[in-house]
Amino acid sequence: MAVKKPSIREVAAYAGVSTATVSNVFSGRKPVNDELKKSVLEAAEHLGYQIDRAASQLRSGRTRIIAVLVPDLTDTFFATIVSRLETQAFAEGYDVIVASSHDDPSVESSRLKALLSWKPAGLIAVPCSSSIPAELIEIEKTLPMVLVDRVASEGAIADTVTIDNREAGQIAARHLLEHGHRDIVIAVSDLDYPPIFERAEGAAGLIAQRTGARPVTLRLGTNMEAGAGIFSDWMDRNTAPGAVIALTNVTTLSVLSALAERRIAIPDRTSIVAFDDYAWMAARNTGLTAIRQPVDQLAETAWKRLQLRMDMGMEAPAEPSVLNASLVVRDSVRDVDSRKPHPVGNNAPDTALPGEGLLTTSRQGKNIH
Amino acid sequence: MAVKKPSIREVAAYAGVSTATVSNVFSGRKPVNDELKKSVLEAAEHLGYQIDRAASQLRSGRTRIIAVLVPDLTDTFFATIVSRLETQAFAEGYDVIVASSHDDPSVESSRLKALLSWKPAGLIAVPCSSSIPAELIEIEKTLPMVLVDRVASEGAIADTVTIDNREAGQIAARHLLEHGHRDIVIAVSDLDYPPIFERAEGAAGLIAQRTGARPVTLRLGTNMEAGAGIFSDWMDRNTAPGAVIALTNVTTLSVLSALAERRIAIPDRTSIVAFDDYAWMAARNTGLTAIRQPVDQLAETAWKRLQLRMDMGMEAPAEPSVLNASLVVRDSVRDVDSRKPHPVGNNAPDTALPGEGLLTTSRQGKNIH
DNA sequence: CTGAAAGCGCTAACAG
DNA sequence: CTGTTAGCGCTTTCAG
Numbered sequence: 001m002a003v004k005k006p007s008i009r010e011v012a013a014y015a016g017v018s019t020a021t022v023s024n025v026f027s028g029r030k031p032v033n034d035e036l037k038k039s040v041l042e043a044a045e046h047l048g049y050q051i052d053r054a055a056s057q058l059r060s061g062r063t064r065i066i067a068v069l070v071p072d073l074t075d076t077f078f079a080t081i082v083s084r085l086e087t088q089a090f091a092e093g094y095d096v097i098v099a100s101s102h103d104d105p106s107v108e109s110s111r112l113k114a115l116l117s118w119k120p121a122g123l124i125a126v127p128c129s130s131s132i133p134a135e136l137i138e139i140e141k142t143l144p145m146v147l148v149d150r151v152a153s154e155g156a157i158a159d160t161v162t163i164d165n166r167e168a169g170q171i172a173a174r175h176l177l178e179h180g181h182r183d184i185v186i187a188v189s190d191l192d193y194p195p196i197f198e199r200a201e202g203a204a205g206l207i208a209q210r211t212g213a214r215p216v217t218l219r220l221g222t223n224m225e226a227g228a229g230i231f232s233d234w235m236d237r238n239t240a241p242g243a244v245i246a247l248t249n250v251t252t253l254s255v256l257s258a259l260a261e262r263r264i265a266i267p268d269r270t271s272i273v274a275f276d277d278y279a280w281m282a283a284r285n286t287g288l289t290a291i292r293q294p295v296d297q298l299a300e301t302a303w304k305r306l307q308l309r310m311d312m313g314m315e316a317p318a319e320p321s322v323l324n325a326s327l328v329v330r331d332s333v334r335d336v337d338s339r340k341p342h343p344v345g346n347n348a349p350d351t352a353l354p355g356e357g358l359l360t361t362s363r364q365g366k367n368i369h
Numbered sequence: 370m371a372v373k374k375p376s377i378r379e380v381a382a383y384a385g386v387s388t389a390t391v392s393n394v395f396s397g398r399k400p401v402n403d404e405l406k407k408s409v410l411e412a413a414e415h416l417g418y419q420i421d422r423a424a425s426q427l428r429s430g431r432t433r434i435i436a437v438l439v440p441d442l443t444d445t446f447f448a449t450i451v452s453r454l455e456t457q458a459f460a461e462g463y464d465v466i467v468a469s470s471h472d473d474p475s476v477e478s479s480r481l482k483a484l485l486s487w488k489p490a491g492l493i494a495v496p497c498s499s500s501i502p503a504e505l506i507e508i509e510k511t512l513p514m515v516l517v518d519r520v521a522s523e524g525a526i527a528d529t530v531t532i533d534n535r536e537a538g539q540i541a542a543r544h545l546l547e548h549g550h551r552d553i554v555i556a557v558s559d560l561d562y563p564p565i566f567e568r569a570e571g572a573a574g575l576i577a578q579r580t581g582a583r584p585v586t587l588r589l590g591t592n593m594e595a596g597a598g599i600f601s602d603w604m605d606r607n608t609a610p611g612a613v614i615a616l617t618n619v620t621t622l623s624v625l626s627a628l629a630e631r632r633i634a635i636p637d638r639t640s641i642v643a644f645d646d647y648a649w650m651a652a653r654n655t656g657l658t659a660i661r662q663p664v665d666q667l668a669e670t671a672w673k674r675l676q677l678r679m680d681m682g683m684e685a686p687a688e689p690s691v692l693n694a695s696l697v698v699r700d701s702v703r704d705v706d707s708r709k710p711h712p713v714g715n716n717a718p719d720t721a722l723p724g725e726g727l728l729t730t731s732r733q734g735k736n737i738h
Numbered sequence: 739c740t741g742a743a744a745g746c747g748c749t750a751a752c753a754g
Numbered sequence: 755c756t757g758t759t760a761g762c763g764c765t766t767t768c769a770g
Contacts, residue, residue, distance in 0.1 A: 050485075052427070053486060055427050063423075072452070073455065074445065074449050079445070082442055086442065095468075095487070096467060097464055099464075099465075100452055100455055224648050253649060260654045260656075279619075280625075283629060285632070
């Protein structure tokens, strides 16, 4: 029933101390005698006192807000990142304000403005396109911020956290090559996204090096059904490829959808390496072999960097963090040539095909790091 | 370089008006002469002025914050709701603070407290369990709030938005019955969640009415792999059922996973009706017939109700909104008895099996409302 | 270590 | 319609 909320003053009066002491008890910015502290806490408890963030923020200029901007909350990849960030931030006493740009630069810019008007303590953003918005560049000097995923790791204007996308592409390509595949199509969403471009480069480069020709790269866009149509049309004009590397979650769906519609058997007729590892990929008759991004680790790294940046201030140079993707082997890639299945390098395998890795096993598939 | 942010006063000075006028221009709470308004806007633009939310909030006591609490951001269903809410709220000048309870009541309660300390203008919550947290009951009288999904629609303490879960269960059951299925297993996550309980009730009731026996109900929990194990174990002790109704996104995955592991053909050996309609369900050789919840509509309804509540105040009685799920027909249900395929009712089909509906078609499947 | 007092930037109330 | 003025609740000097 207590409609009226107690302020710091009533707590101070009740505890028989000054407002400054109460403030210090709650903010912890100055030490307070244990006895006093206890009576303040009791008074607060008794009155049901809760600090008023607005007032606190206005006076101190500081905030416990972390702004998070992603292209699309509906995408499990981004949602997972937000979820982890939320958990971490909360544990450290921060609250998270989310905004989604819906992959639209103009929305992104207006959401960004709204986010910044909170004067957040930090910003974690997944920009929606390669061109980092002008807003970000401008505020970069004054606001701790880290950019995740949709950025080129070199030449970044701020701290970045990404996976080694080139390597990720190579892992997929190498897996296919090692299984004797040569007729490989690379399915991408949009080459304007730096990670996609790099994945495509990594995969195409390795394939070219082995086969002497760059593979076909198909742009399927970011809409599953449209992408399925594009891939289907392409198959009309050509034949179904021996294998496809899908460099994105939705391109994976597009490819599967088009393949299913045409009753093309996986992996018997065409093999597939998917991107991003989701639960549904295991819940099929032929589980999907996929490149897994370490999503949780991505989020944790971003959070740690942001904390560092908030502590260090803006002087320290921007630094990129690059994590590694791994391959989860299931059943969607077949052996083309059973005579010499594995080693693909002719004479110097390790120099030709860099990045050998750990091999572990899980219930869901073999995990090759 | 403008490290120092301009306040309302500099804008006022620059535009040659008073601070109150500037305030009115930005808040729109009082009309301002067009000419003055223009010069204020120009001044603001010129100085790069941005309203300080903390100060505004402190003074006015009002806030443009909507608190959103969900059990799990990682679940596409909830993420979609959050995403829609975020969009809607932003369009009306609100910002969204999200919190995830990770399906843990104690986390829920502490997150709730944090959320409330923002003194949000409204709260939209998907509680994590049936027992609505005491905090919510307490604040219900003072804070506009709407509860979504995880609530019983009757006896609610606040505005609620749900689907007709009983009907949803019936739709699934009826579809199977109409295709001649009798050996039906219902796979649920946890019967403590009211929506799940109601879906199970709806399905089981209809099946019992038709077959004279209540179907087996299996509790697979909320973890996909564990659920697959449970279902697999059950099949060890019995045989694979003729059909299964999976009442949840993750139970669907559990069931598929267990079936795939045992190479049980869908729908030839066992048919399946899934819950929640996701992209991957269409991107398979045998597309999944599924109950689709109108997620977007759920979010929009919740937002509209909240707005209403924010306008009306707390006096108006709490009101439940109930939306309808629909059936998306794909290929995972087979005709058991091809002689008399469709009508299941013996003599009075419509009274025995309520809820006939619209029938539309989409690229992805036939959509029976 | 604690208390007194001065605002942070804004909006509400009221007077013009 | 616009200007003046008085705080919102807190944190922060600065003295004690």
